[in-house]
Amino acid sequence: MLRYALFLGCACVLIEAGTVQTVAAGTAPQELVGTWLVEDIKSGGVIDNLQTTLEIHDDGTYSGMAGCNNYTGVFTVKSLQISFAPAAATRKLCPPAVMDQEAKFFRALSEGLSYEFRGDELRLYAADYTVPLRMMRHDNLADLVLRIPAAPIDRSEVRYDCGGEPVMAEYINSGNISLLQLSIGDAVVVAANVVSGSGAKYMGGYYTWWTKGEAATLFNAVNGVDDKGIDCTRAP
Incomplete structure (x- = not known):
């Protein structure tokens, strides 16, 4: 876990x-x-x-x-x-x-x-x-393999600056499956796309990642329902 x-x-x-x-x-x-x-x-x-x-x-x-x-x-x-x-x-x-x-x-x-x-x-x-x-x-990384119906897989990596902290986001899409892997320091968070009124919204564990255009916002449920999130911008 x-x-x-x-x-x-x-x-x-x-x-x-x-x-x-x-x-x-x-x-x-x-x-x-x-x-x-x-x-x-x-x-x-x-x-x-x-x-x-x-x-x-x-x-x-x-x-x-x-x-x-x-x-x-x-x-x-x-x-x-x-x-x-x-x-x-x-x-x-x-x-x-x-x-x-x-x-x-x-x-x-x-x-x-x-x-x-x-x-x-x-x-x-x-x-x-x-x-x-x-x-x-906790030295070794393990591969998690998901078997899905045959469909083209599109993967793209985007680097963000979130309040001065670097975050790498990998978007993985195949058919109606849309996943996100966030690399934050040595930690990895895997999230799934959920329905949202605008933009693309992913949720995994305590985290919500909400993208709108070139920007994103990172929310942490540990901070409570009043958490305003952290603004993230694409890094060079």
């Missing part, structure tokens, strides 16, 4: 570089290296369509998307013990539920942790043997 939320309208983006503490970081075990998608925090689950990731690098640094904010930091590994130094993060403001999950994620990383692999699953254990974080490997 894709867990991702986009909040392009957030203001006040700052980096708190002073919060990062330098620690001696050796070469990370290769089985840890990669991108991990958080499936559970403190046995409380996670918000559907809200993507929280942890990217572990072999140079002793870590980074990712906490749900609303991007972050980066350093870590150390000794045997099966892993310690994450406090991260530097952007300071965007998102809905309270999103900020609450993000805070829980950072608190979970701050605990004294050990790690264990179960197939493609990575579990981080606290000293009391509880599991603050459970994650799945």
